[in-house]
Amino acid sequence: MTEENPKSSKIRDDAMKITVSRDGPYIVTGGVPLTSEEICNDDEGYCRTWRLVKRYPLQEQYALCRCGHSKNKPFCDGTHAKIHFDGTEAGDHEPYRDGAEVIEGPALSLTDNEHLCVHARFCMRAGGIWNLVQQSGDPTARDIAIEEAGNCPSGRLVVYDNTTGEAIEPELERSIVVIEYPPRDEHGPLWVRGGIPVISADGDSYEVRNRVTLCRCGRSGNKPFCDGSHVER
Numbered sequence: 754m755t756e757e758n759p760k761s762s763k764i765r766d767d768a769m770k771i772t773v774s775r776d777g778p779y780i781v782t783g784g785v786p787l788t789s790e791e792i793c794n795d796d797e798g799y800c801r802t803w804r805l806v807k808r809y810p811l812q813e814q815y816a817l818c819r820c821g822h823s824k825n826k827p828f829c830d831g832t833h834a835k836i837h838f839d840g841t842e843a844g845d846h847e848p849y850r851d852g853a854e855v856i857e858g859p860a861l862s863l864t865d866n867e868h869l870c871v872h873a874r875f876c877m878r879a880g881g882i883w884n885l886v887q888q889s890g891d892p893t894a895r896d897i898a899i900e901e902a903g904n905c906p907s908g909r910l911v912v913y914d915n916t917t918g919e920a921i922e923p924e925l926e927r928s929i930v931v932i933e934y935p936p937r938d939e940h941g942p943l944w945v946r947g948g949i950p951v952i953s954a955d956g957d958s959y960e961v962r963n964r965v966t967l968c969r970c971g972r973s974g975n976k977p978f979c980d981g982s983h984v985e986r
């Protein structure tokens with residue numbers, strides 16, 4: 754299987770990047786588009802689609818809150834200093850594939866790195882992506898599995914075409930999406946799309962991926978990445 758690789762990122766603006774500041778916000782540079790989007794349920798209550806809520810004015814540089822306490826979310830307002838936010842990064846630079854389980858089906862294979870789950874729940878419809886991949890000889894099951902994996906914001910789930918060995922990745926505009934899930938009143942992570950580099954406070958680059966989610970509640974044990982801690986369990 755070939756590592757996922759955002760195909761079009763090479764022809765896009767290489768100035769775009771996100772730098773994690775020590776115990777402070779994400780510094781976004783290079784004019785990265787910023788939107789807010791909601792996860793919408795279908796009639797049966799399964800997470801199914803995205804709805805654009807807001808497109809923020811384009812800025813060359815901005816700071817996004819990662820402590821969860823700004824009064825001006827999604828932007829930082831300096832509150833992290835007043836609350837002495839501990840934004841220590843987990844230091845987990847393990848490549849996605851090293852932590853992923855492989856599930857093989859007739860037409861598709863799936864890699865699943867559960868460590869990255871953000872509870873977006875797109876993967877549960879129609880029997881769940883794990884079953885769908887094993888039934889992927891059926892074109893309908895195959896198509897639903899591809900759709901579910903592509904909607905997984907963290908990229909926990911990646912499907913591969915068994916014929917080519919290539920990852921089947923959605924074409925995503927290089928951008929950041931603030932995720933909201935009104936049916937459960939959940940305020941999700943920042944969805945970093947299209948292969949924007951994320952640089953740790955100590956200057957190291959994390960693995961560049963087409964889909965990545967960053968913590969914005971301050972509670973993740975896997976900072977800077979979301980680990981689903983915003984969801985009450």
Ligand code: FES
Pocket residue numbers: 777778779817818819820821822823824828829830831832833834
């Ligand atoms: S990181 Fe600055 S207010 Fe949250």
